[in-house]
Amino acid sequence: MRDTVLIVEDVELNRGILCDMLEGDYRTLEARDGIEALEVMAAHQEEIAVVLLDLMMPRMGGLEVLEIMAEQHLLDRFPVLIISGETSPEIEDRCLTFGAFDFIKKPFLPSLVLRRVKNAEALFTYKNRLEEQVALQTAQLTRQAEALRAKNAQLREMNEMTIELLSDIIEARNLESGTHVQRVRAFTRILGLRLMEKYPEYGLDRSTVDVIALASMMHDVGKIMISDAILLKPGKLTPEEFDMIKQHTILGCQVLNHTSYMWEEDYFSCCLQICRYHHEKYDGRGYPEGLRGDEIPIAAQIVSIADCYDALTNERVYKKAFSPETSYEMIMNGECGAFNPKLMRCLEDCRAEFEAQLRRNESSVKPGAALPNGKEEDQ
Numbered sequence: 001m002r003d004t005v006l007i008v009e010d011v012e013l014n015r016g017i018l019c020d021m022l023e024g025d026y027r028t029l030e031a032r033d034g035i036e037a038l039e040v041m042a043a044h045q046e047e048i049a050v051v052l053l054d055l056m057m058p059r060m061g062g063l064e065v066l067e068i069m070a071e072q073h074l075l076d077r078f079p080v081l082i083i084s085g086e087t088s089p090e091i092e093d094r095c096l097t098f099g100a101f102d103f104i105k106k107p108f109l110p111s112l113v114l115r116r117v118k119n120a121e122a123l124f125t126y127k128n129r130l131e132e133q134v135a136l137q138t139a140q141l142t143r144q145a146e147a148l149r150a151k152n153a154q155l156r157e158m159n160e161m162t163i164e165l166l167s168d169i170i171e172a173r174n175l176e177s178g179t180h181v182q183r184v185r186a187f188t189r190i191l192g193l194r195l196m197e198k199y200p201e202y203g204l205d206r207s208t209v210d211v212i213a214l215a216s217m218m219h220d221v222g223k224i225m226i227s228d229a230i231l232l233k234p235g236k237l238t239p240e241e242f243d244m245i246k247q248h249t250i251l252g253c254q255v256l257n258h259t260s261y262m263w264e265e266d267y268f269s270c271c272l273q274i275c276r277y278h279h280e281k282y283d284g285r286g287y288p289e290g291l292r293g294d295e296i297p298i299a300a301q302i303v304s305i306a307d308c309y310d311a312l313t314n315e316r317v318y319k320k321a322f323s324p325e326t327s328y329e330m331i332m333n334g335e336c337g338a339f340n341p342k343l344m345r346c347l348e349d350c351r352a353e354f355e356a357q358l359r360r361n362e363s364s365v366k367p368g369a370a371l372p373n374g375k376e377e378d379q
Contacts, residue, residue: 002049002078002125003027005117008037008065009083010057018052018083021110022117026050034060034068041074048078049121052113053100055084055091066098075099076131079120083108101258119224127259180310181217183361187306189213190353194346195302202298215270216303219278222252249276249288273297278304283338294340301340305347308336313358324355 004027009015019028029044031037034057041048055062062082069075079101086092092103101120104113192209195202223231226248230241237245252275260268277291277300284292312327322330328351330336332344347354 002047002121004029004044004047004049006031006037006040006044006048006051008034008051008057008062009054011054014054017110018113021114025114026117033057034062034065037065038068041069045074045077050117050124051078051080052083052117053080055082055086055095063094063098066095066100070099079124081113081116081120083113115225115227122224123255123258179361180314181220183310183314183357184219184303184306185213185216186357186361187309187354188216188303190350190357191306191343191346192302194350195298195343198346198349199342204298211266211270212274212299212302215267215274215299216306218252218256218271219274219303219307220248220252221255221275222248222250225251225255246279246287249279252276270299274300274303276300278307280304281337282340285337301343305331305339305343309347309354312336324358328354 005018005022006029007015007018008031009018010032015030019030022028026049027047029040029048031040037051037053038060041051053062053065062084066075066080069080080099082092082095082100082103083106084091084103085106087105095103101124102116104116189209189212192204192212193206196204196206196209223245226245230237230245233241253272256263256268256271256275263271274297276288277296280286280289280291280296280300281304282293282296282301284290286296308331309327312322312330313324315321328347331339331347
């Protein structure tokens with residue numbers, strides 16, 4: 001069972017602080033330098049969940065440890081978080097290039113370290129499960145006659161599983177029913193197909209719309225980095241709390257960048273666009289960058305309406321669900337911010353399809369199932 005954090009730090013006081021910080025959540029192992037750390041890793045590979053690694057140590061420093069771990073494929077087994085007093089961007093970039101999962105600067109906040117450890121463990125666990133499933137698929141695909149077709153199918157399937165697994169993490173953190181991202185995906189596809197047919201100048205085809213719909217499931221991945229006290233707060237957020245939760249658009253891109261090596265370029269680019277820009281508004285009053293008009297990637301514009309419609313038509317802890325009619329009118333009347341006029345006309349065209357999808361969603365929820373109660377930040 002992976003329930004142990006290895007602390008690699010030459011200063012005994014720092015090791016003690018980190019051990020106390022993790023007590024209650026993890027068992028801990030300690031090493032005073034890189035050589036000792038590699039010995040501990042070899043003896044406890046099946047127990048270690050995360051490694052906290054200092055850079056400046058006697059006998060063997062952190063960078064050399066990272067190189068050896070990469071050669072021995074140990075970085076595939078558990079994530080490494082660098083904790084160092086080094087402030088040079090070049091050093092941080094070098095660590096991440098060598099395969100470190102994250103970089104924490106000293107002096108550190110105990111709560112920050114614990115949160116980073118938990119996030120790293122969660123993402124890495126899902127990554128490893130994904131890789132096991134991909135390995136099984138690879139074994140099947142290699143038996144097929146068309147090797148190129150098999151490779152493309154494998155890559156697409158890997159991307160889909162990546163999104164499915166990461167979306168599971170999002171929903172679990174947000175305490176939702178587990179269907180919000182699937183609903184947004186369905187609405188995104190309906191709206192995207194209508195935009196493809198009505199406005200060919202956007203250059204969409206069915207394959208691109210399918211990529212956008214799947215990538216839409218990553219729109220809130222950054223919420224796994226937001227404090228529980230804010231994310232799970234029952235009721236309206238304060239302005240200060242709202243400013244913090246708005247950071248999920250930027251944090252989500254950081255999460256995706258840590259897994260960039262697993263993605264096909266089209267999926268990765270689309271996920272980044274949606275994650276960062278799905279709260280931008282057509283009149284420039286959105287966030288995080290205040291983009292205006294078609295400065296906003298069209299994938300993010302589509303998902304923005306789909307996400308808004310789903311938030312309106314489903315219950316939250318701070319509001320009842322609005323009817324489909326009221327939700328539609330709120331969007332069309334600009335009560336939820338400004339959207340692309342072309343997309344508004346597409347929504348008008350496919351209003352009946354949205355409402356039919358709502359009925360399918362309702363019929364798929366078993367009697368007695370929990371209602372979604374995650375926080376929608378556009379409150």
